[in-house]
Amino acid sequence: MSTDTDSLAFGEARRPLDHEIVIIGAGFAGMGAAIELKRRGFDDFVILERRSDVGGTWRDNTYPGVAVDIPSFTYSYHFEPNPGWSRAFAPGAELMDYALRVADKYRLRDHLRCDCDVLSADYDDVDGVWTLILASGEQIVCRFLISCHGVLVTPREPNIRGLADFRGKVLRSTAWDHDYDLTGKRVAVIGTGATALQIVPAIAPATAHLDVYQRTAIWVVPKVDPTIPRAVQWGFRRLPLTQRAVRTATTALSDGIVVLGAVYHRQLPLLTKAIETICRAQLFVQVRDKQTRAALTPRYGFGCKRPSFSNSYFRAFNRDDVELVTDPIERITADAITTASGVTRKVDAIVLATGFKVFDIPYTVRGVDGADLAKLWETDRKQAYQGATVPQFPNLFLIPGPYGVSGASWFGTIDLGVTHVVTVLEETRKRGATRVAPTPEAHSRFLHKMLRQVEHGVFKSDGCAGSNSYYVDEHGDAPFLRPSLGLFTWFSVSRFDRDDYSFTNDR
Incomplete structure (x- = not known):
């Protein structure tokens, strides 16, 4: 130099x-x-x-x-x-x-x-x-x-008394241990954000019992998630403009839901109300139990938290072996979680889905x-x-x-x-x-x-x-x-x- x-x-x-x-x-x-x-x-x-x-x-x-x-x-x-x-x-x-x-x-x-x-x-x-x-x-x-x-x-580690004393398996979304088999286990998922929305319905069929600990309910938008036929994939390859058109449309839709609803709330209150109506309708259709449905209903406006898309999250709570817990966690012991009301639930594994x-x-x-x-x-x-x-x-x-x-x-x-x-x-x-x-x-x-x-x-x-x-x-x-x-x-x-x-x- x-x-x-x-x-x-x-x-x-x-x-x-x-x-x-x-x-x-x-x-x-x-x-x-x-x-x-x-x-x-x-x-x-x-x-x-x-x-x-x-x-x-x-x-x-x-x-x-x-x-x-x-x-x-x-x-x-x-x-x-x-x-x-x-x-x-x-x-x-x-x-x-x-x-x-x-x-x-x-x-x-x-x-x-x-x-x-x-x-x-x-x-x-x-x-x-x-x-x-x-x-x-x-x-x-x-x-x-x-x-x-x-x-x-950076994952947000929950400040829960006794978490370090837990002797079972602790699983984190950013470092999932695939060698640990959840089959037949009693599992607790802590958190109900976008990650938990994907994990809960995916693991529920395998577990012996699944407790989902919710602090704040989340707005869940219906998920239009069809498979993409090979013929359509072929068309996207041969005619790239068709995929660009779809990209433009899906971007506009996503921004319409997230940005217009959140950023222009005061100017467009009817938009957020309309989206809330759609979300509540999905919740009503997919969750049978009235009390569970009420607990899963957000008490804040759409857009305050990042919403997410799912067709299977709500349905998981219809299972007899899945329980929604809204009582705050008081402490964790070597093999259980105790909530503020004094209820203790035995657990083999804890999934931390507590955000970032x-x-x-x-x-x-x-x-x-x-x-x-x-x-x-x-x-x-x-x-x-x-x-x-x-x-x-x-x-x-x-x-x-x-x-x-x-x-x-x-x-x-x-x-x-x-x-x-x-x-x-x-x-x-x-x-x-x-x-x-x-x-x-x-x-x-x-x-x-x-x-x-x-x-x-x-x-x-x-x-x-x-x-x-x-x-x-x-x-x-x-x-x-x-x-x-x-x-x-x-x-x-x-x-x-x-x-x-x-x-x-x-x-």
């Missing part, structure tokens, strides 16, 4: 760089970022993955019944449609196969390093570089850091003057300009950060985040800069715009009381979902004012 600082190329530094760009995470977001970087001429990058392969969620989640929870046609890269989905809501194994094919087709393994667990990332304000420390002790120095670690990556910590960063990130990103979000509020960047952390990009999730489709969010990040990198290169960060003014303006728009959504309505939603954080904010329609978000993210960023040169 040249020592003449006047001749340094884009991304070079006084301190030797291992790579110009580091991507953390080889899930669909990290792979999408890598593909776009290659497409736009950025070749000096590495993807660091803490596990043994690509795939993210679909590599880690292999629990019984796992499947995508939005239509498969929407859940794919727009530039890489998959005509071979077996169902409208594809099982998890097909998503993992898709990830492997994408990694191979776009030669991402040339840039991939697996089993690299990042412990910390520190910004050097003098040389303008990031230093990453791996669990192995290795250090990696880069100019730009793109964190694609995931929004829901939202926007939890699985490694320490320190920016200018040692500012800690996690502590900043904890003491102030979760925030990021365009859902991607924070002023105190130059050359750091989040895909996605707070207010960076758009619509129901994870791939729509990836498209937006990747487009914004790589566009900023192109502008940085164009200006011959080595450091880029949003200006405090632009960042503050964006945050307050988001806070104003959230006020019109369902999260701030009286109907969300008692929903225990991960959409609403400890500050009373709702930074998970971007409070606007996808079209408006796309315009904002891709057509942003370049002067909202500060471009400087450390050479």
Whole structure:
């Protein structure tokens, strides 16, 4: 590397760089970022993955019944449609196969390093570089850091007295032990979110008895999940525009349910009421027992918590060997669960389906003057300009950060985040800069715009009381979902004012 600082190329530094760009995470977001970087001429990058392969969620989640929870046609890269989905809501194994094919087709393994667990990332304000420390002790120095670690990556361990004393089997959705046979076992599922909706009907036929512990009921939308005939798959391959049309339709439907119902609640209250009516009708038809039906009925408005699709979850409670428990858990002993009313139920295995910590960063990130990103979000509020960047952390990009999730489709969010990040990198290169960060003014303006728009959504309505939603954080904010329609978000993210960023040169 040249020592003449006047001749340094884009991304070079006084301190030797291992790579110009580091991507953390080889899930669909990290792979999408890598593909776009290659497409736009950025070749000096590495993807660091803490596990043994690509795939993210679909590599880690292999629990019984796992499947995508939005239509498969929407859940794919727009530039890489998959005509071979077996169902409208594809099982998890097909998503993992898709990830492997994408990694191979776009030669991402040339840039991939697996089993690299990042412990910390520190910004050097003098040389303008990031230093990453791996669990192995290795250090990696880069100019730009793109964190694609995931929004829901850290499981939330329930704070239940005695859980550590349990001597039976504890199963977790993100690390399912397939060697443990549930046949004939007394099993307890703790949690009734989207994961539990898939696990409960999948394991109920095998267990001797299944207790489902519910803190908050969930809105369940009927799941239109037909198999995709081979003739249709053939048509998608020969006529790609037909699949794109289906993708457009399913995306519009999913966004209509999630975004319009949640973001434009005040303007469109009849829409949420209509969806609630559909959900209640399904519950009435599928659950025979009146008391169970009442317990499964949410007491908050649709959209306050992320809804999910299922045709089999409610039906599981018609089984004589499945019990819905709404009494709070008091404690867990070596072989049983005792609730607040004093009832003790023996159990051989416990399934923890208790959700995730939202926007939890699985490694320490320190920016200018040692500012800690996690502590900043904890003491102030979760925030990021365009859902991607924070002023105190130059050359750091989040895909996605707070207010960076758009619509129901994870791939729509990836498209937006990747487009914004790589566009900023192109502008940085164009200006011959080595450091880029949003200006405090632009960042503050964006945050307050988001806070104003959230006020019109369902999260701030009286109907969300008692929903225990991960959409609403400890500050009373709702930074998970971007409070606007996808079209408006796309315009904002891709057509942003370049002067909202500060471009400087450390050479």
